[in-house]
Amino acid sequence: MTGRFALDIETVSPSLDRYERPPDFRDPAHFELLAVGLAYEDADGEREAEMLYRETGSPEGELDLVDRTCDWIDDRPGDVCLTYGGERFDFVHLVGRAEAAASERPERAATYQRISSLLDEGLTHDDIQPSAQAEFGEYTSLEAACAEVGIEPAETRWADYEHGIDLDELRPPKYRGLAEVTNKDIPVLGERYLALADAGATETLTFRSLRELLDHYGREDIVHLFDLADERPFGG
Numbered sequence: 001m002t003g004r005f006a007l008d009i010e011t012v013s014p015s016l017d018r019y020e021r022p023p024d025f026r027d028p029a030h031f032e033l034l035a036v037g038l039a040y041e042d043a044d045g046e047r048e049a050e051m052l053y054r055e056t057g058s059p060e061g062e063l064d065l066v067d068r069t070c071d072w073i074d075d076r077p078g079d080v081c082l083t084y085g086g087e088r089f090d091f092v093h094l095v096g097r098a099e100a101a102a103s104e105r106p107e108r109a110a111t112y113q114r115i116s117s118l119l120d121e122g123l124t125h126d127d128i129q130p131s132a133q134a135e136f137g138e139y140t141s142l143e144a145a146c147a148e149v150g151i152e153p154a155e156t157r158w159a160d161y162e163h164g165i166d167l168d169e170l171r172p173p174k175y176r177g178l179a180e181v182t183n184k185d186i187p188v189l190g191e192r193y194l195a196l197a198d199a200g201a202t203e204t205l206t207f208r209s210l211r212e213l214l215d216h217y218g219r220e221d222i223v224h225l226f227d228l229a230d231e232r233p234f235g236g
Contacts (some may be wrong), residue, residue: 002200003078005123006039006049006225009090010218012190014057019172019184025089028066028096032189033062036069036094037218040076041226051218053211057194059101063111066098070114073123082225084132084142091119135234142221142228149231151224155180156217158189163209165192181217189213 011031013022022030041077044219050195052072054065073081083090095116109179119125132145146153158181167185168176175184196207 001043003042003076004080004126004226005078006037006041006082006222007086007090008037008083008218008221008225009033009093010034010035010037010186010190010214011093012187012194014191016187017186017236018170019175026092028093028100029059031093031097033065033093033097034186034194035214035218035223036065038069038072039219039225040078042076047223047226049219049223051215053214054194057198059104059106060209061194062097062101063105063108066094066101066111066115068124069094070111070118073118079122079124080126081119082126082128082229084145084225084228085127085129086125087127087129089126095119116124126229128232131232131234132228145234146224146228149228149234151227151231152226153220154216156220157181158185158213161209161213162205163189163213164190164206165189167220178224179231181213182192186214186217 012034013020013031016022016030024030033054035051035053037049037051041047050072052065052068053063092167098112098115102109128145133140136145136148143153157179159179169186170188175182193207193210193214196202196204196210201207
């Protein structure tokens with residue numbers, strides 16, 4: 001028996017205004033990769049997790065992140081990859097963004113081919129979202145699905161980190177007052193993170209705090225997928 005993986009991507013949307021809803025969630029033109037959260041459970045049940053980050057805002061930065069994602073998976077024996085919504089988002093944009101970045105850097109076309117082959121042929125994709133939403137409701141989030149089966153992900157509270165960003169000043173009115181970071185906040189925080197990386201400000205308190213926040217948020221999106229998958233069949 002080999003191990004299994006869990007994967008979740010975090011994205012930014014520099015072509016859109018802050019908190020603007022993308023017109024098409026499957027169109028890579030509205031997204032860029034920020035980070036890839038990866039977890040692994042070996043045959044003995046031992047688990048590890050890591051967040052991999054884009055290091056520059058350039059196309060090379062996206063392609064390097066994709067290559068490092070492939071390396072991470074290739075270094076561990078396993079053929080199943082868990083996601084929550086990956087069929088409609090994570091797998092779509094890992095491939096789509098690699099293709100878009102490679103179109104700007106044709107000499108890096110092998111990276112696009114590598115991730116396409118890995119996700120299409122090297123791994124069996126096990127997306128938990130369809131079965132969770134069939135049982136708990138069409139718009140059931142990962143957090144809500146976990147709660148339904150007694151798993152309690154930890155909230156990431158944006159004011160607990162010294163990043164110097166007041167999200168309530170930037171959020172639309174309906175999101176103001178929320179203590180926790182939401183998926184709609186990640187593009188705002190992520191674009192600030194990449195701007196600091198491009199400026200070489202990786203030793204600043206703001207950058208380090210953003211990294212800690214993104215690490216906590218991203219890990220909570222992947223570390224519970226193994227237990228959630230094992231609760232199936234939901235409602236059974």
